[in-house]
Amino acid sequence: MTLEAIQEDLIDEFSLFDDWMDKYEHLIELGKSLPLIDAKLKTEDRLIKGCQSKVWLNAALDHGKVVFTADSDAIITKGIIAVLVRVFSNQSPEDIVEANTRFIDEIGLKEHLSPTRANGLVSMIKQMKLYAVAFQAQLKNE
Amino acid sequence: MSFDVDNIRKDFPILQREVNGYPLVYLDNAATSQKPQAVIDAIVAYYSHYNANIHRGVHTLSQEATDAYEQARQKIQQHFHIGKPEEVIFTSGTTHGINLVANGFASLLKTGDELLVSAMEHHSNIVPWQMLCEKTGATLKVIPMNLSGELEMDVFNTLLTEKTKLVFVNHVSNALGTINPVEEIIQKAHAFGAAVLVDGAQSCAHIRPDLTAWDVDFFVTSAHKMCGPTGVGMLYGKKEWLNLLPPYQGGGEMIKEVSFEKTTYAELPHKFEAGTPNIAGGIAFGAAIDYLSKIGFEEIARYENELLDYASKQLLSIEGLKIYGTAENKTSVISFNIDGIHPYDIGTIVDKLGIAVRTGHHCAQPIMDYFKIPGTVRASFAFYNTREEVDRLVAAVKRAKNMLS
Numbered sequence: 001m002t003l004e005a006i007q008e009d010l011i012d013e014f015s016l017f018d019d020w021m022d023k024y025e026h027l028i029e030l031g032k033s034l035p036l037i038d039a040k041l042k043t044e045d046r047l048i049k050g051c052q053s054k055v056w057l058n059a060a061l062d063h064g065k066v067v068f069t070a071d072s073d074a075i076i077t078k079g080i081i082a083v084l085v086r087v088f089s090n091q092s093p094e095d096i097v098e099a100n101t102r103f104i105d106e107i108g109l110k111e112h113l114s115p116t117r118a119n120g121l122v123s124m125i126k127q128m129k130l131y132a133v134a135f136q137a138q139l140k141n142e
Numbered sequence: 143m144s145f146d147v148d149n150i151r152k153d154f155p156i157l158q159r160e161v162n163g164y165p166l167v168y169l170d171n172a173a174t175s176q177k178p179q180a181v182i183d184a185i186v187a188y189y190s191h192y193n194a195n196i197h198r199g200v201h202t203l204s205q206e207a208t209d210a211y212e213q214a215r216q217k218i219q220q221h222f223h224i225g226k227p228e229e230v231i232f233t234s235g236t237t238h239g240i241n242l243v244a245n246g247f248a249s250l251l252k253t254g255d256e257l258l259v260s261a262m263e264h265h266s267n268i269v270p271w272q273m274l275c276e277k278t279g280a281t282l283k284v285i286p287m288n289l290s291g292e293l294e295m296d297v298f299n300t301l302l303t304e305k306t307k308l309v310f311v312n313h314v315s316n317a318l319g320t321i322n323p324v325e326e327i328i329q330k331a332h333a334f335g336a337a338v339l340v341d342g343a344q345s346c347a348h349i350r351p352d353l354t355a356w357d358v359d360f361f362v363t364s365a366h367k368m369c370g371p372t373g374v375g376m377l378y379g380k381k382e383w384l385n386l387l388p389p390y391q392g393g394g395e396m397i398k399e400v401s402f403e404k405t406t407y408a409e410l411p412h413k414f415e416a417g418t419p420n421i422a423g424g425i426a427f428g429a430a431i432d433y434l435s436k437i438g439f440e441e442i443a444r445y446e447n448e449l450l451d452y453a454s455k456q457l458l459s460i461e462g463l464k465i466y467g468t469a470e471n472k473t474s475v476i477s478f479n480i481d482g483i484h485p486y487d488i489g490t491i492v493d494k495l496g497i498a499v500r501t502g503h504h505c506a507q508p509i510m511d512y513f514k515i516p517g518t519v520r521a522s523f524a525f526y527n528t529r530e531e532v533d534r535l536v537a538a539v540k541r542a543k544n545m546l547s
Contacts, residue, residue: 074484
C-alpha cells in the first residue's frame with residue numbers, strides 16, 4: 001500500500017469517531033496492538049528527545065524499504081507512534097522524506113503538533129524522516 | 143470577613159472560561175497562580191495612566207511611577223516582616239534571586255568549603271550552586287529525605303560542620319508540598335557560622351513568613367506564584383550580606399558615578415537593580431500582596447488544609463493510587479501515580495475533561511530518582527478551588543484509569 005493510501009485509510013478510520021473519548025480509546029487500542037520491540041533495542045541512542053514519556057524508535061532497511069519498530073512507556077504516546085509506524089513503515093526512503101503529514105490534522109491529533117506539547121509528535125516525525133534521509137544516502141552510495 | 147469561595151472566584155476572570163467544552167478546573171497552582179482583577183487592573187492602570195521610567199525623571203509621570211514602585215517595595219517589606227526597605231531587591235523571579243546570591247558568593251568561597259542543599263530542591267536551587275562549586279572548588283552536600291518526603295534532620299546535624307558556609311533549602315517543596323523546618327535549619331546553621339538561603343517560591347501563596355523572626359540571611363520568591371504577574375520577584379538579604387556581595391549585573395540604575403577610570407556603585411537596593419526594571423510587574427506584585435492580605439493568610443491556610451484533606455481522601459479511594467509526599471506538615475499539593483499507568487497519559491485524559499494538572503518530573507529530577515518513578519501527576523490547590531472541583535478531578539482520574547488500564 002502506498003503511503004498516501006494508508007493515510008486515506010487512517011483518515012476514514014478516525015472519521016468514525018466524533019467524540020474525542022472514542023478517538024483516544026482507539027488510539028490506546030492501537031498503542032496496545034503495536035508489536036513488542038526487542039528489549040535490547042530499547043537503548044539510550046534510540047530514545048527520542050523532547051518527550052515527557054519515553055519513546056524508543058528503531059529503523060532498519062529491508063529490500064529498499066524502511067522498517068520502523070517503536071515502543072513507549074506511556075500508552076497514548078504509544079498509540080501515536082503506532083499511527084506513525086503504520087504510515088511510514090515499509091515505505092521507500094524517498095516516499096518517507098517527501099511525505100506530507102496532513103493526516104495528523106485530519107485525524108484530530110493536531111493539538112499534539114504544538115511544540116509546547118511534551119509528547120514530542122514533531123520530534124517523532126522528524127526522527128523518522130532523518131532515518132529515511134540517512135538510508136537514502138546509503139542507497140545512493142551502494 | 144468570612145471566607146466565601148464563591149465570591150472569591152468572581153475576582154478571577156479566567157475561572158469563568160471553558161476548556162474543551164467543560165468549565166475550567168485549574169489545579170496547576172504550584173506552577174503559577176491565576177490573577178485577580180485587582181492585579182490585572184494595577185497593570186492596566188500603570189500603562190494607561192502613568193507609564194514612565196522611574197528614579198530619574200523630574201516630570202510628574204516619572205514621579206508617580208517611582209512612588210508606586212517604591213510603595214510596592216514597602217508593601218513587600220511589611221508583608222514579609224523585613225527590617226529595611228533597601229533589603230528588598232526586585233528581581234525577575236526566584237531563579238534570578240538565587241543566581242544573584244550564588245554569583246556573589248563566588249568571591250567569598252574557597253576549596254574545601256561546603257554547601258548544603260536539601261534532597262527536595264527545584265533545579266533552580268541546585269544548578270546555580272553546582273556552578274558556584276565548579277568556580278570555587280567548594281563541595282555540595284545533600285541533606286537526604288525519608289519516604290514521606292521529610293528532611294532527615296539528624297543527618298543534617300551531622301553534615302553541618304565548621305566547613306559549612308551556606309545552606310539552601312526550599313520552604314515548601316514544589317513536587318511534594320512538604321513544609322520544611324526552616325527556622326530550625328537557620329538556627330542550627332548559624333551556630334556553625336553558615337548563611338542560609340530559603341527559596342520561598344512555593345510557600346508564599348499559602349504562608350506569610352516572618353523573615354525577621356526567622357533571622358534568615360536570604361529569601362527569594364516569585365510574584366506569579368502568589369497572584370502577581372510573571373517576570374517579577376524579590377530577593378531579601380540582610381543588609382550586611384548585601385553590602386558584602388558584589389553587584390550581579392552592571393548597567394544603569396546600579397551606579398553612583400561612572401567614568402572610564404572608575405565606577406562607584408549605587409547604594410542598596412539599586413546596586414542590584416541594573417537597568418529599567420519591570421515597573422508594572424513590581425507595582426502589580428504590591429497589588430497581589432494587598433489582595434491576599436485582604437483575604438487573610440490564616441483563612442487561606444485553614445481553607446486549603448480542608449481542601450487538601452478532602453482531596454487526599456477522595457483520591458486515595460481510587461484503587462492503585464499512591465500519593466508521593468505525605469509529610470505531616472504540607473501545603474495543598476498532591477503528587478500521585480496510579481499503578482501501571484504513565485502520569486502523562488492521565489494528564490492527557492483529564493485535560494480533555496477541562497482539568498489542568500501538571501505531569502512530569504516538576505523540575506525536581508532528584509526527587510523522582512529517589513522514588514524511582516519517571517514523574518507524577520500533580521494537582522496543586524489554591525484558595526479559589528472548591529470541593530466540587532476536587533470531585534471533578536477524582537471522577538476524571540477514575541475515567542482515565544478505566545480507559546488506560
